[in-house]
Amino acid sequence: MHIPPFSIFSAVSELFVTAGVLYVIRRNWTRQPFPFALFLTVALFEALVNVMYMANRAAAATSPAAKEVLSIGMKIAYACHGLLSLVAYLVFVVLGVLAYQEQKAGRWFFRDRPALTWSFLVMWVISVGSGEVIFALHYLV
Amino acid sequence: MSGGEPARSGNILPLVAPRSRRLRAPLLVLLWWLLGFEAAGGLVIFFMRLAAGTTPGVTAHVVAGAGLTLVYAVYQWQHWTRVAPWRSRLDYALGLIAAISMALALASGYVLAWPWFTRAFARGHDAVAYSTLASAAHNIMSMLVLTFVLSHLAAVLLRDRGGKR
Numbered sequence: 090m091h092i093p094p095f096s097i098f099s100a101v102s103e104l105f106v107t108a109g110v111l112y113v114i115r116r117n118w119t120r121q122p123f124p125f126a127l128f129l130t131v132a133l134f135e136a137l138v139n140v141m142y143m144a145n146r147a148a149a150a151t152s153p154a155a156k157e158v159l160s161i162g163m164k165i166a167y168a169c170h171g172l173l174s175l176v177a178y179l180v181f182v183v184l185g186v187l188a189y190q191e192q193k194a195g196r197w198f199f200r201d202r203p204a205l206t207w208s209f210l211v212m213w214v215i216s217v218g219s220g221e222v223i224f225a226l227h228y229l230v
Numbered sequence: 231m232s233g234g235e236p237a238r239s240g241n242i243l244p245l246v247a248p249r250s251r252r253l254r255a256p257l258l259v260l261l262w263w264l265l266g267f268e269a270a271g272g273l274v275i276f277f278m279r280l281a282a283g284t285t286p287g288v289t290a291h292v293v294a295g296a297g298l299t300l301v302y303a304v305y306q307w308q309h310w311t312r313v314a315p316w317r318s319r320l321d322y323a324l325g326l327i328a329a330i331s332m333a334l335a336l337a338s339g340y341v342l343a344w345p346w347f348t349r350a351f352a353r354g355h356d357a358v359a360y361s362t363l364a365s366a367a368h369n370i371m372s373m374l375v376l377t378f379v380l381s382h383l384a385a386v387l388l389r390d391r392g393g394k395r
Contacts, residue, residue, distance in 0.1 A: 136377075141370050148365035151279045161281075168280035172273060175369075179377045186324065186381040190388040 092228045099142045100224045106135050107217050110181060113188075114206060117199040123192045128185045132178075140178055143220070147171050163227070170219040177216040180209055249390060261305050264298040265379070272372050285358075289350075292343045299336050306332075321385040328378035335371035338364050 109131035116124055150159060150167060159167070184205075188198035199206040252258065271291040278284050306329060316322060341364040349358050 136370065136374060140373065141366065144369040144373075145362065145366040147276070147280055147369065148360075148362040151283065151360075151365075165281045168277045171280060172277055175273075175373045179373065179380070182377045183380045183384055186320070187384050187388065189320070190385055194388075 095142060096146075096224065096228065099139050100221060102134070103139055103217050103220060106131055106139065107213065110213060111210075113185065114199050114210070117188050117192065117197055118206070120197050120200065123189050125189055128189070132182050132185065135178055135181075140174060143171055143174050163223075166219070166223055170216070170223055173212070173216045173219065177209075177213050181213065184209060249386075257301065257305055257308070261298075261301050264294055264301055265375075267294050268298055269372070269376055272369075276369060288346060292339075292346060295336065295339050295343070302332060302336070321382055321389060324378050324382040324385055328375060328382050331371050331374035331378055335368060335375050338368035338371055342368055 109127055113124055113128050113131070116122070147167060150164075184198070191198040191201075268291065271287050271294070275285050275288060275291060278286055313322075313325075342360055345360065346358050
């Protein structure tokens with residue numbers, strides 16, 4: 090099956106974005122200065138490339154002119170992954186802004202809230218992991 | 231003076247923080263309700279359109295979107311006249327991104343509403359052929375609105391809290 094180049098780019102870049110997210114949290118967790126430039130880069134890249142890709146794919150899949158016929162299970166997986174991606178992105182940006190502001194006051198947002206931090210990380214990993222699984226099932230299996 | 235503290239005059243009202251009063255203003259409360267309704271409705275439509283090929287509640291989504299446009303325009307005008315001029319601060323930058331995203335979300339919403347409106351006007355029963363580009367743009371811009379409105383609010387409230395310490 091032909092794999093669109095943008096799909097490959099998005100699937101691979103999502104792993105680099107995840108590395109960026111983990112790095113931002115790790116820095117805060119270990120009480121090091123907040124990497125605001127990296128946070129901004131990751132947030133903008135994720136919104137303008139990966140979430141845009143996901144939104145475009147979702148819109149194309151529901152278009153009357155859609156060429157691909159998806160199974161019910163795949164449609165529900167698309168919908169759940171899309172929804173989770175949107176929520177995970179929203180939470181990442183809001184928590185990042187809070188962490189940046191808190192650090193300016195000498196507090197370590199992620200370190201001080203381990204339950205919230207781990208919950209977010211689990212959600213992020215499920216969001217990214219489900220995208221990679223859908224990619225693999227759709228193009229590689 | 232009594233006990234080292236100045237006596238409060240009878241005609242002085244208790245001090246209410248301007249921010250807490252503004253957060254309870256009817257216009258802002260209405261804006262929150264409309265935004266919440268649109269966000270919840272939009273997520274339901276996004277999910278159901280993908281999973282089942284249906285768009286439940288799209289009429290309410292369009293009508294509330296028109297109301298949101300009016301309420302937001304008035305609120306944004308009032309807000310800007312209060313906070314202007316521009317300052318190079320995180321909360322201002324986040325607010326600007328939220329405002330741009332809101333304008334684009336509403337604009338793409340009207341692009342999507344137009345074929346729905348013409349079909350409703352013609353009393354047609356065919357599925358509405360939404361533009362893929364407008365649909366994707368509306369989804370992502372709506373998500374950016376929620377993200378940056380909440381970030382803007384968080385930044386402002388934390389800045390307030392930091393100032394009080």
